[in-house]
Amino acid sequence: MDLSYSEEEKAFREEVRTFLKDKLPKELSDKVRYGGDLGKADIERWHAILNEQGWLAPNWPKKFGGAEWNAVQRHIFEEEAAAHHAPRIVPFGLSMLAPVLQKFGSKEQQDHWLPRILNGDDWWCQGYSEPGAGSDLASLKTTAVRDGDHYIVNGQKTWTTLGQHANMIFCLVRTDKEVKQQEGISFLLIDMDTPGIEVRPIVLLDGGAEVNEVWFTDVKVPVENLVGEENKGWTYAKYLLTHERTNIAGVGFSQAGLTAVKRLAKAEMAGGKPLIQNPHFAARLAQVEIDLQAMSTTNLRIISKAAAGTAPGVESSMLKVKGTIIRQEINDLARRAAGAYAMPFASEAVEGSNAGLPDPLSAGPVAAQYFNNRKLSIFGGSNEIQRGIIAKVTMGG
Amino acid sequence: MNFELTEERQMLQDTLRRYLREKYDTATRNKIIDSEAGYSTAIWAELADLGVIGALFTEEQGGFGGKGFDITTVFEELGRAGVVEPFLDTAVLAGGLIADLGNDDQQAHVEEIIAGSLQLAFAHGEPTSRYDLNRVQTTAKPDGDDIVLNGHKAVVVNAEAADMLVVSARESGEPGDNDGISLFLVPADTKGVTIQGYALLAGGRAAEVMLDNVKIPGSARLGAAGKAFDAIEARVAAASVAQVAETLGAMETATRLTKDYLGTRKQFGRPIGTFQALAHRMSDLLIEMEQARSAVINAAGHLESDRAVRESHVSAAKNLMGRAGRLVAEDSIQMHGGIAMTQEYELAHIAKRIVMADHRFGDTDHHLERFIALSAA
Numbered sequence: 001m002d003l004s005y006s007e008e009e010k011a012f013r014e015e016v017r018t019f020l021k022d023k024l025p026k027e028l029s030d031k032v033r034y035g036g037d038l039g040k041a042d043i044e045r046w047h048a049i050l051n052e053q054g055w056l057a058p059n060w061p062k063k064f065g066g067a068e069w070n071a072v073q074r075h076i077f078e079e080e081a082a083a084h085h086a087p088r089i090v091p092f093g094l095s096m097l098a099p100v101l102q103k104f105g106s107k108e109q110q111d112h113w114l115p116r117i118l119n120g121d122d123w124w125c126q127g128y129s130e131p132g133a134g135s136d137l138a139s140l141k142t143t144a145v146r147d148g149d150h151y152i153v154n155g156q157k158t159w160t161t162l163g164q165h166a167n168m169i170f171c172l173v174r175t176d177k178e179v180k181q182q183e184g185i186s187f188l189l190i191d192m193d194t195p196g197i198e199v200r201p202i203v204l205l206d207g208g209a210e211v212n213e214v215w216f217t218d219v220k221v222p223v224e225n226l227v228g229e230e231n232k233g234w235t236y237a238k239y240l241l242t243h244e245r246t247n248i249a250g251v252g253f254s255q256a257g258l259t260a261v262k263r264l265a266k267a268e269m270a271g272g273k274p275l276i277q278n279p280h281f282a283a284r285l286a287q288v289e290i291d292l293q294a295m296s297t298t299n300l301r302i303i304s305k306a307a308a309g310t311a312p313g314v315e316s317s318m319l320k321v322k323g324t325i326i327r328q329e330i331n332d333l334a335r336r337a338a339g340a341y342a343m344p345f346a347s348e349a350v351e352g353s354n355a356g357l358p359d360p361l362s363a364g365p366v367a368a369q370y371f372n373n374r375k376l377s378i379f380g381g382s383n384e385i386q387r388g389i390i391a392k393v394t395m396g397g
Numbered sequence: 398m399n400f401e402l403t404e405e406r407q408m409l410q411d412t413l414r415r416y417l418r419e420k421y422d423t424a425t426r427n428k429i430i431d432s433e434a435g436y437s438t439a440i441w442a443e444l445a446d447l448g449v450i451g452a453l454f455t456e457e458q459g460g461f462g463g464k465g466f467d468i469t470t471v472f473e474e475l476g477r478a479g480v481v482e483p484f485l486d487t488a489v490l491a492g493g494l495i496a497d498l499g500n501d502d503q504q505a506h507v508e509e510i511i512a513g514s515l516q517l518a519f520a521h522g523e524p525t526s527r528y529d530l531n532r533v534q535t536t537a538k539p540d541g542d543d544i545v546l547n548g549h550k551a552v553v554v555n556a557e558a559a560d561m562l563v564v565s566a567r568e569s570g571e572p573g574d575n576d577g578i579s580l581f582l583v584p585a586d587t588k589g590v591t592i593q594g595y596a597l598l599a600g601g602r603a604a605e606v607m608l609d610n611v612k613i614p615g616s617a618r619l620g621a622a623g624k625a626f627d628a629i630e631a632r633v634a635a636a637s638v639a640q641v642a643e644t645l646g647a648m649e650t651a652t653r654l655t656k657d658y659l660g661t662r663k664q665f666g667r668p669i670g671t672f673q674a675l676a677h678r679m680s681d682l683l684i685e686m687e688q689a690r691s692a693v694i695n696a697a698g699h700l701e702s703d704r705a706v707r708e709s710h711v712s713a714a715k716n717l718m719g720r721a722g723r724l725v726a727e728d729s730i731q732m733h734g735g736i737a738m739t740q741e742y743e744l745a746h747i748a749k750r751i752v753m754a755d756h757r758f759g760d761t762d763h764h765l766e767r768f769i770a771l772s773a774a
Contacts, residue, residue, distance in 0.1 A: 134734050136664035159735050204738050205745035206598075211735075269525040270763075272532065272573055280762040332723075335756070339527045340552040342756045343603065345596040367598050367756075371749065374730050375738055382734065384674055 003297075005076075013076050020084040023049050029085040033260075035346070035365040037208075038087055040165040044120050046087045051118055057094055064102060064114050071303035074247070082252030083259075090162065093117040093124035097170050100187070100236050104228040113189070127157040127171030127190070127214060128237070135385050137172070138181040138234065142216060144173035144188060146223070151175075151188060153196075153219040159379070163199050163212035167192050176231050187233035189225040196220075206368040207345060241381065248316055248380070249299040249323035254292050257330040261285065264337045264363055275337055284336070288329050295322050314393040317386040324376040324383060331370040338363035400694070405461075406470045412447055413471065417478035423743045426479060426600070430746075434558060435602035436482045444482070445513025449475075453488045453639075458496040459507050465700030468635060469642035469693055476646025479746050481600035483516070483555035485643075489636045491517035491563040494580060497628050498620035503582060506561075518559035520550040520583075520606045521629065528759035530629055531575050535608060537566035544581065544618065546589075546611040554757075556604035557594040559585050564608065568623045575626040580619040587611055599749040630704075634711045637758045638696050641718045644754045645693050647747045648722060651729040652682050654744050658733050669732075678728055685721040692717040709771045712764040718754070719761030726751040 005013070028046055031038055050056040058074050060066020069077070089095070098117055101110055116122045133140040142155025153173055163169070169190050176184030192199070196219040201209040228236055265276035265285065275281050302315045335342040346365035377383040402410060421440065429437045444450070452467045454460025462468075468489065475484060492510040495503055495517075509515040526532035535548025546566050556562065562583045570577030583590065589611035594604040620628060659670030659679060669675055696714035699707050726748040730737040737744045755761060 129735070132663075134664065139664070139666075203740040205740050205749060207740075268527065270527045271529060275527070278762070280766065284762075335752075336760060336762070338756075339760075340522055340756055341524075343552055343597050343599070343753055345598040367753065370752075371598075371738075374727065375735070377731055378734050378738070383731075384672075387674065 005072075009072060009076060012073055013080060016077050016080045017084075019053060019055075020080060020086060023053070024084055024086050025049075028087055032085040032087055035369060040123070043087055043090055043165075047089065047120050050089070051120070056089070056118055057098065059095055060098060060114075061102065064098075064110070065118050071306040072300075075251075075300065075303050078247050079252040079255065082256040085256065090123075092126050092161070092166075092170075093122060093168075096126060096240050097124050100170075100227060100240050103239065104187075104236050108224070109189075109227065122168045123162075123166045125160050125163040125166035125169045125192075125212075125214075127160060127169045129159045130156060131158050135382050137237070138185070140172055140174060140185065142171065142173050143177075144175050144186060144221065146175070147220075149223055150220045151223065151226070153188070153190065153216045153221055155216050157214040157216075158202070158211075160199075160212045160214050161210055163192075163214055164201060164209070169214065170227075172233050172237055175233075179231070182234040184231055185233040185237070186230050187227040187236045188221055189227065190216075190219065190221050194219050194221070204372065206365075206372040208368075208372065242316070249295060249319040250327050250376075251292070251296050251299050251323070254323070254327050254330055255296075257327065257334065258285075258289060258292060260364075261330060261333045261337055264334060264366075268337055268339060268363075270339075281333075281337070284333055288326060288333060291322075291329075292326055295319075295326060298322070314390055317381075317389045317393075320380070320386050321377075321383050321390075327376055328370075328373055331366070331373045334363075334366040335370045338366045342367040402466070402470065406466060409448065409452055409467075410470050410474060413444075413449065413474040414477070416443070416447060417474060417480065421478045421480060423741065423746070426481065426746065427740060430481060430596075430600045435596060435600070436558065440480075441482050442513050444484075445511070449484065450488045450492075450513060451511045453484070453493070454496055454507060454511060458504075460511055465635075465638055465697035468639045468700075469645075469697040472639040472642040473646040473649075473693075476643030476648075476750065477650050479600070479647060479650070479743070479750055483518075483558065483601060485636055485639055486519060486555040487515070487517045487559075489639050490519035490632055491559075491561075493632045493635060494519065494563050494619060494628060495582065497632065498580065498625070499582075502616075503619060516555065516558045516560050518553050518555040518562050519632075520553045520556065520562045520564045522551045522553070524549060524551045526551070526572075528763040529573070530633060531578065531626060532572045533565050533567045533578050534572045535564070535566040537568045537579055537581065539615075540612065542615050543612050544615055546581065546583070546608045546613065548608045550606040550608070552603045553592075553606045554597070554601060554603045556585070556592050556606050557602055561585060562590070562606065563619065564606075565625065565629065566608075570623075577623045578626050578629070579622050580625040580629070581613055581617045582619055583611065583613055583617060587613060597753070599753040600746065627704075630708070633758055634707055635700060637711045637715055638693075638700050640754055640758060641693050641696060641714045644718050644722050644751055645689050647750045647754075648686060648689060648725045650747050651725050651744060651751065652679075652686055654747075655679065655682070655729040655732050658736075662733075675732055678732060682725050682728055685724055689718055689721045689725075692721075705771060705774065709768060712759075712768040712771060715759055715764040716761050716768060719764070722751040722754060723761075 028042055047056055055067050057066035058069040062068045101113055130140050144151040144153045169192055171188045171190055172185050173188050174184055175186040196217040198215040200213045202211045203209050266274050268275040270278045341363045449471055451460040452462035452471050455463030496507050523534055538545050562585055564581045564583050565578055567577050568579050589609045591607040592604045594602055597603055660668055662669050692714040696710045699710040729744055730748055736742050
């Protein structure tokens with residue numbers, strides 16, 4: 001047992017810090033810090049900066065142009081990135097599609113698509129969920145029927161995050177209706193400009209429009225855009241989901257969130273004193289901090305196992321559940337801290353700064369964030385699904 | 398003991414429920430929320446005609462209700478439909494203070510309020526007052542026969558629409574003293590009043606109200622100089638009762654929608670409500686609903702009691718509703734999944750109303766501390 005980082009790991013952390021201090025534009029970190037809307041150009045700008053450094057694809061093997069960091073390095077980067085309010089790396093191309101192409105794609109597909117992901121030539125979105133297929137993803141109904149050199153795709157996808165920016169979508173489609181659900185699914189790459197595709201934004205309860213519905217009507221997709229084998233898509237999808245769950249604990253987000261709550265609770269007054277001195281608020285804050293400290297170590301225990309070559313299994317489900325509970329609790333504390341100033345509809349008022357907010361204490365759009373982050377326990381396999389996995393793996397049945 | 402509504406209240410409830418079911422669906426309300434005014438003058442007028450505002454004032458004041466259970470009857474229905482129109486602000490808070498404290502001239506406004514032709518706002522909270530009612534820093538200084546107001550009022554709901562503001566200001570003492578606080582009836586267009594409006598997350602609008610050497614005649618004072626605190630506390634108690642009833646109504650809608658969804662939404666080949674993990678959570682929500690209803694009844698039933706009893710029940714209800722409301726809102730969203738995150742689905746707005754109620758008149762922690770203090774007294 002040794003809770004300290006190695007000298008190399010410490011040096012790596014310093015390198016990351018220096019990079020973030022020098023290269024992360026203040027306009028971007030301010031938007032992240034104060035809850036402003038990051039536009040497509042903002043994200044592309046940050047991706048390009050990371051790409052220039054060779055850090056855009058930390059999980060990719062070097063032969064594909066990645067940084068090939070181990071799990072501890074990735075953790076250090078994520079922690080520092082969150083602490084410096086760096087924009088999140090949009091994962092759809094980089095950490096979801098790319099690992100699938102690297103493992104199951106053809107040489108041609110790898111040579112064509114992977115460099116384009118790094119260079120920002122393509123913006124990928126994910127076509128998985130459907131109105132009738134959420135937690136039960138394998139029941140998806142969007143069909144692809146082979147017609148000569150093409151598939152003809154019909155159906156509807158939903159919850160397509162940032163689909164409004166995307167020019168490409170990777171989709172799970174049904175290519176065989178006669179077999180067991182999981183055995184009739186294929187993995188297709190589809191150009192969003194193909195005739196027959198329509199993207200409709202979904203307005204969320206916090207006023208944001210980050211997700212979309214995508215409709216497919218007789219959409220022609222060249223057969224060379226099939227990844228791997230026909231009807232083997234479920235295997236690839238499951239492989240992809242294990243990559244979706246990297247950084248699932250969100251420790252960095254929680255630490256940054258807790259720092260923000262403390263800042264706010266020092267500024268807000270309750271009974272003529274700073275709120276942070278209020279015993280009930282202080283107790284709530286301490287409770288979350290204690291939980292986060294423990295989870296942070298759980299996270300490190302699990303990723304150091306992964307670094308040693310042991311794949312995290314049921315532990316990633318545990319981290320997802322606990323991690324989202326803690327993040328949501330921190331969101332709850334933030335809105336609580338803001339008092340009446342949580343009430344304004346602030347998410348649109350902030351464009352990179354807190355100037356548009358009425359609150360002299362700069363609470364930011366804390367309530368909007370609280371509502372938006374209800375999604376954390378719903379998406380990527382809801383917490384109920386995760387608990388089911390934990391139960392199944394640990395107790396059988 | 399009798400837990401039935403009187404015949405009159407039952408009729409009011411039925412009428413209101415029918416009207417709102419027919420006229421106030423999700424799409425209609427979302428349009429109202431997105432509108433510049435943030436509320437519908439047509440809905441306001443029709444609800445006033447149905448007696449919604451009259452039910453919030455006593456017979457002596459010109460209404461036909463005004464008791465705790467009249468208030469809860471109205472607001473439970475408003476909450477059930479997620480109504481964003483500012484009845485709480487115009488009628489219960491500002492209108493109520495005019496009715497409670499006003500002289501004959503000032504009381505004349507109550508008729509206009511009940512008729513639906515006057516909009517009001519209660520400008521009381523300040524940036525650092527949080528939920529304390531006596532932490533008033535805005536000043537009122539005499540200037541001959543006039544009074545000059547200076548200060549910053551925070552998150553004043555309905556300020557932009559208001560014809561008049563009921564403004565609290567300190568004539569003597571220090572922030573935190575009950576004594577020394579007065580109320581003034583200030584026309585919104587008075588020189589020196591600046592209103593910076595914004596939309597609220599759960600619908601409706603509010604504003605920061607800046608008072609910069611606002612000169613008003615001494616006759617604008619409501620009640621005795623420096624003695625308004627007790628009336629403010631009693632009115633905020635009535636508003637809290639209205640608000641917990643509204644939250645109860647909203648929670649009824651949230652649990653109804655969730656129950657229906659669990660019965661119809663199928664995943665893995667069966668309704669998701671047949672999964673025990675969800676069925677038990679739904680049961681817990683229904684248990685909390687009963688607790689919530691009782692807390693509202695307790696608070697409403699003691700609204701006309703002595704101050705200590707009244708306030709203790711108000712704090713108990715606010716604390717319980719803050720906890721139960723959060724649970725119902727969060728679990729209803731969770732059990733629905735993504736659909737509940739969309740603004741076009743009824744639950745999204747309803748959940749926001751429930752959670753954001755905890756940010757007005759004191760949150761769960763504030764009222765827990767207050768309950769302890771009142772119990773010790």
